[in-house]
Amino acid sequence: MPQIQTLARPTTWLEMPRLSEQLGAHVTLAAETFQYTGSFKFRAAYHLARNVPQTKIIAASSGNYGQALAYACQLLDKQAIIVMPQTSAQVKIDAVRAYGARADLIDVHTVSRATRVAQLAAEHPDAYVASAYDDPLVIAGNASLGAELARFTPAFDFILAPIGGGGLSAGIIQGLRAQGNPTPVVGAEPLLGNDAARSLRAGEIVANEREPQTIADGARTLSIGKHNWAILRDGIHSIVETPDEQIAQGVRLLFTYANLKVEPTGALAIGALLTQPETFRRKRVCCVISGGNVDARVYAEILTG
Numbered sequence: 001m002p003q004i005q006t007l008a009r010p011t012t013w014l015e016m017p018r019l020s021e022q023l024g025a026h027v028t029l030a031a032e033t034f035q036y037t038g039s040f041k042f043r044a045a046y047h048l049a050r051n052v053p054q055t056k057i058i059a060a061s062s063g064n065y066g067q068a069l070a071y072a073c074q075l076l077d078k079q080a081i082i083v084m085p086q087t088s089a090q091v092k093i094d095a096v097r098a099y100g101a102r103a104d105l106i107d108v109h110t111v112s113r114a115t116r117v118a119q120l121a122a123e124h125p126d127a128y129v130a131s132a133y134d135d136p137l138v139i140a141g142n143a144s145l146g147a148e149l150a151r152f153t154p155a156f157d158f159i160l161a162p163i164g165g166g167g168l169s170a171g172i173i174q175g176l177r178a179q180g181n182p183t184p185v186v187g188a189e190p191l192l193g194n195d196a197a198r199s200l201r202a203g204e205i206v207a208n209e210r211e212p213q214t215i216a217d218g219a220r221t222l223s224i225g226k227h228n229w230a231i232l233r234d235g236i237h238s239i240v241e242t243p244d245e246q247i248a249q250g251v252r253l254l255f256t257y258a259n260l261k262v263e264p265t266g267a268l269a270i271g272a273l274l275t276q277p278e279t280f281r282r283k284r285v286c287c288v289i290s291g292g293n294v295d296a297r298v299y300a301e302i303l304t305g
Contacts, residue, residue, distance in 0.1 A: 008043050009035050011148050019257040023273050025280040028156070029254075030149060031289040033262060037095065039218075039291025040145060040168060041068035041132070047141030049076050054128035058120050059083070060113035062217045063092025064265075064291050065132035070101030081124070083116045089217065089263075089295045108211050112222075133167030134225025142168050146175015149183070149286060156183050157283040160269035162290045163187035163196050163239060164219030166228030172288070173235040184237035186279075188272035190214035190247065196224045196232070197239040205229050215244045215302075218265030218291065240272035240279075247271040251302045254289070263294035264302070 014029040032040040045068035049057060056079045059069055066082035073080040080101035084093060085108045096103045106116050121129050131138065149159055149172060159176075163169045169187050176183060189196050193212030199205050207223035214220060224232065250270030254260045269287035273280055 007046060008144060011035070011145060013152070014258060014260070016258055019253060022253065022257065023270070023280075024277055025273060025282065026284045027273070028152075028284070028286045029258060029260070029289050030145070030286055031260060032145070033260065033266065033289060033292030037064070037068045037071050038293045039064040039068065039266070040142065040288075041065045041291070042071065043144050044138040044141035044167060044171070045069040046072040046075070048130055048135060048137040049073055049078060051137055052128045052130075054126065055079060056081070056124055056127040057130050058117055058124065058127045059130040059132060060117050061132050062220055063088045063096070064218055064293055066101070066103070067092055067095035067099060067293070069130065070096045070099035073101065074099050081120055081127070083113050083120065085113070085211075089293065089298065091295050092293055095293070131165075131225060133165030133221070134227050136227055138167045139171045139174055139227060139231070142171020143175035143178065145288070146172035147179055150176045150179035150181035152286070154284065155181070156286045158237070158280060159183055159185045159286045159288065160188055160272055161185060161288040162216070162219060162265055162268035163189045164193070164216075164265070165221040166196060166224040166232055168288070168290060169236060170228040170231040173231055177235075185235070186237050186272070187232075187239040188242055188268035189239050190216045190219050190268070191241040191243045193219055193221065194241045195221070197241050199224055199229065200233070200236070200239055203233070214247075216247055216265040216268055218263065219268070240276045242268055242271040242275045246274040248302050248305060249274055251299075255303055260289065261292050261294070261299065262289055263291050266291045
């Protein structure tokens with residue numbers, strides 16, 4: 001973790017009195033929109049790329065992890081091949097290419113991300129296959145954010161964080177534990193891709209049948225990762241299943257009251273507050289705003305929708 005802490009930008013803390021009044025809770029934003037490549041994913045990507053011996057790395061990503069890994073590999077003079085859905089935000093595809101990586105675009109209805117990654121791994125046997133979330137190195141990189149959250153004073157009653165594959169929430173929990181901080185972490189998950197919530201209820205990993213088409217494209221995962229599940233099954237407090245309508249409203253609220261451009265996945269924590277306000281009323285809540293990479297057209301549609 002020290003390696004990533006010396007390179008990653010510290011998270012940006014924003015106290016939000018007007019937003020707090022709107023939501024009925026004392027809200028502090030931990031904004032990763034100003035992190036390198038525009039999301040928390042740089043923490044994980046750089047930590048992984050620096051700590052594997054391979055000089056070529058293959059990964060699948062909707063975009064944020066892909067561009068973070070592309071930039072990390074550029075910094076470390078390594079190569080990256082990123083498998084991305086054709087429906088990924090164009091701003092994310094462009095960023096992957098701008099950082100010198102290969103964007104391998106697929107139709108997820110024809111071939112899955114995992115299948116395409118396996119094909120590329122067979123073509124490049126010298127490469128490291130990197131999960132965007134299900135890897136101890138990814139979790140350790142994200143734990144650097146958990147360590148920052150643990151040191152914030154006064155302490156929070158809850159930390160609300162987006163959850164897709166589970167790499168961020170597992171990392172936050174790991175970072176909090178390392179600092180001896182018991183603050184409960186609540187996952188904010190799209191209702192349309194609620195495999196983590198269903199897994200928590202079932203006591204075992206339950207997968208989505210197909211890639212969920214939620215507005216929160218960064219959380220379009222088939223299932224939670226095994227390494228993440230080992231931490232989350234006992235470590236996460238609860239998961240709020242958040243409708244797309246509330247996620248979009250979260251984007252609008254952050255624009256209006258925080259002057260913050262946020263992608264839908266990054267607004268999940270605010271969407272969860274809107275979905276389940278009684279849980280957080282009058283509590284000190286930290287909302288992790290995970291990223292701000294969103295196409296201008298999509299962003300405009302959400303703001304005016």
